[in-house]
Amino acid sequence: MRTITGIATCAAALALALSPAFAQQKSQFEDYQRMTAEGSPVELFELVGEELWTKPQGPKNVSLEKCDLGKGPGVLKGAHAALPRYFKDVDQVMDTESRILHCMMTLQGRSREEALKRPFGNADKPSEMEYLAAYVAGQSRGFRLNPGNRHPEEKASYELGKKLFYVRTGLWDFSCASCHGEEGKRIRMSELPVLSSPKAARPLMATWPAYRVSNSTFKTMQWRINNCFRQMRTPEPNFGSDTVNAVNMFLTTTAKGATYRGPGTKR
Amino acid sequence: MAGPMKMRATLGSGFTDVRVLMSHPMATEQQTKGKPHFIQNVTVKVNGKTVIEGEVSQAVSRNPVFSFRLKGGAKGDKIQVSWTDNKGESNQTETAVA
Numbered sequence: 001m002r003t004i005t006g007i008a009t010c011a012a013a014l015a016l017a018l019s020p021a022f023a024q025q026k027s028q029f030e031d032y033q034r035m036t037a038e039g040s041p042v043e044l045f046e047l048v049g050e051e052l053w054t055k056p057q058g059p060k061n062v063s064l065e066k067c068d069l070g071k072g073p074g075v076l077k078g079a080h081a082a083l084p085r086y087f088k089d090v091d092q093v094m095d096t097e098s099r100i101l102h103c104m105m106t107l108q109g110r111s112r113e114e115a116l117k118r119p120f121g122n123a124d125k126p127s128e129m130e131y132l133a134a135y136v137a138g139q140s141r142g143f144r145l146n147p148g149n150r151h152p153e154e155k156a157s158y159e160l161g162k163k164l165f166y167v168r169t170g171l172w173d174f175s176c177a178s179c180h181g182e183e184g185k186r187i188r189m190s191e192l193p194v195l196s197s198p199k200a201a202r203p204l205m206a207t208w209p210a211y212r213v214s215n216s217t218f219k220t221m222q223w224r225i226n227n228c229f230r231q232m233r234t235p236e237p238n239f240g241s242d243t244v245n246a247v248n249m250f251l252t253t254t255a256k257g258a259t260y261r262g263p264g265t266k267r
Numbered sequence: 268m269a270g271p272m273k274m275r276a277t278l279g280s281g282f283t284d285v286r287v288l289m290s291h292p293m294a295t296e297q298q299t300k301g302k303p304h305f306i307q308n309v310t311v312k313v314n315g316k317t318v319i320e321g322e323v324s325q326a327v328s329r330n331p332v333f334s335f336r337l338k339g340g341a342k343g344d345k346i347q348v349s350w351t352d353n354k355g356e357s358n359q360t361e362t363a364v365a
Contacts, residue, residue, distance in 0.1 A: 041288050041330035047271040123329060124292065216329040 029191050032267070040265040042134065042211040045126065045218045049135025052128055058108025067103035069096070069136065070148075080140035081260045084157065084249045085148030093148070093157040095248045097222045098240030100132050119239045120223050123216040130218040133209045133263075140260045145205060147252040154249070157242070161250025164243065165196060170234035176247070178232075190267050198254055205255035207264025214267055221248055272360040276346045283340030283364055285311070287348045288332050295325040305353055306331070312347040313337065323350075340364050 054063050069079035070087070084095040090102060104115040121127035148154040168175040176195065179185065185192040193200035209220045225244045230236050237243045270290025277284050289306065296303045303325050311319035318337060333348075342364055349359035 039328075039332040041290070041332055043273050044271055044288050044290050044330060047273060213328075 029186075029189070032189055033265075036213045036267065037265045039213075040211055042218070042263045042265060043138075045131055045134035045211065045263065046138040047135075048126075049131035049133070049138075052131050053135055058104065058110040060107065060109040062107055064100070064103050064107060064132070066107060067100070069099050076136060076139040078140050078143040080137045081143035081145050083147060084154075084245050084252060086151040086153045086157075091153070093153055093242070093245050093249060094240070095221065095245050095252075096136055097129060097133050097220050098245060100129065100136065101240050116239050120220075120226075121217065126218050129222075130209070130220055133220045134218055137209055137260075137263050141262070143260050145202075145252055145255050145258045145260055147249060147256065149253060149256075157246045157249040158253050160242070161246035161248070161253075164247050165250055170229075170232045172233050174232040176228065176232075188267075195251055196254060198256075201251055201255035202258035205252050206258040206260050207262040207266075210262060210264040210266045212266045218263070219266070272348070272358055274346065274348055274360050274362045276340075276344075276362050276364045278340055278342055278364050279336075281339065283337045283344070283346075284334065285337060285346055285348075286332065286334040287360070288330070289350060289358070290330055291350075291352065293325065293327055293329045293331060303353065306350045307353050308351045309333065310349050311335070311337075312345075312349075313340070314345050315347075 052064075054065055056063050066073045068074075069076065070082055070085050071077070071079045080096050083099065084093050086093050087099070087102075094102065101112070101115055104110045105112060118127045119129050121130050149158070165176045165180075168178070175181075179187075179192050180195040182192075183194055193204055195201050195204070208224065209218065211218050222239055222244055225247050226236055226239070272287065272289050274285065274287040276286075291306050292304055293306065294302075294304045305325045306323045306327070309319070309321040309323055310317060311321075319335070323331075337346075344364040345361060346364060347359060347361045349357060351357040
């Protein structure tokens with residue numbers, strides 16, 4: 001019983017000690033983000049990505065240099081900032097990573113299974129997709145986010161993404177909005193931005209994909225959305241599926257107009 | 268085996284700012300159960316002359332970034348940074364002050 005009282009007193013003292021810090025929470029988040037960004041090794045991932053982009057691979061032994069990311073074969077400048085968008089050749093809306101996967105399969109002749117053997121890497125061995133995403137995204141620095149919004153499929157993808165953002169599902173009856181729908185929420189040192197608002201979506205989408213300092217890994221948007229679903233205890237969506245691309249389309253469209261300055265750095 | 272390095276050296280008024288990125292696992296004693304792998308020495312040379320010789324410990328993060336300010340400098344000065352780790356592996360990179 002004495003221990004329990006001890007813990008209770010301790011917790012109360014801690015809460016008291018922390019309360020002045022909560023008052024200036026906002027600036028602390030910003031300080032932390034600035035400090036981690038200053039020491040970001042993200043350019044190293046871009047360098048390896050560039051090597052992989054130009055390296056002949058797969059059964060056809062060709063590189064990805066002729067990959068069409070929406071701006072024409074081989075055009076990388078600003079391509080990531082203009083995705084997701086509709087691609088006529090596959091009659092589908094694709095984001096950066098889905099399109100890279102498409103190029104691995106069509107240009108290099110690799111099977112989907114082989115190309116996706118390891119979509120998400122770890123600190124010791126980042127995945128090929130992560131390196132490539134870092135390189136491709138880095139080529140859009142300074143471009144404004146402007147995902148496709150004219151084609152009916154693009155509009156449908158946005159509407160689906162919006163719906164998915166609010167629909168409650170899974171074991172815990174969660175939606176994206178359960179965590180990202182209210183101002184002022186956080187998990188440890190991570191803010192939970194209200195992603196349906198342009199103010200919050202802009203700085204976020206302007207810095208994904210990103211290097212995560214806490215576990216030294218590079219994370220793609222496909223991973224981010226996949227992992228949100230996993231945390232909501234729903235079945236994990238397939239890599240590059242319409243579901244993931246639609247959520248990405250909704251977020252990017254909400255963030256439209258932001259100047260891309262990634263790949264970024266996260267907690 | 269060593270991954271890439273990247274360096275930028277920019278001239279200010281009377282000083283040169285250098286920022287260098289290194290790929291390295293920087294694995295500690297504890298993480299590896301007694302087989303640590305980390306960068307031990309970092310050397311900075313300007314036009315071939317050594318200006319910094321630094322020792323680095325396991326406490327530094329994976330893929331470290333170092334930045335420092337050198338007195339003086341001029342456009343085109345060659346900055347060379349090299350590292351050696353506790354297993355004898357090494358890497359280096361060179362850039363001209365811009």
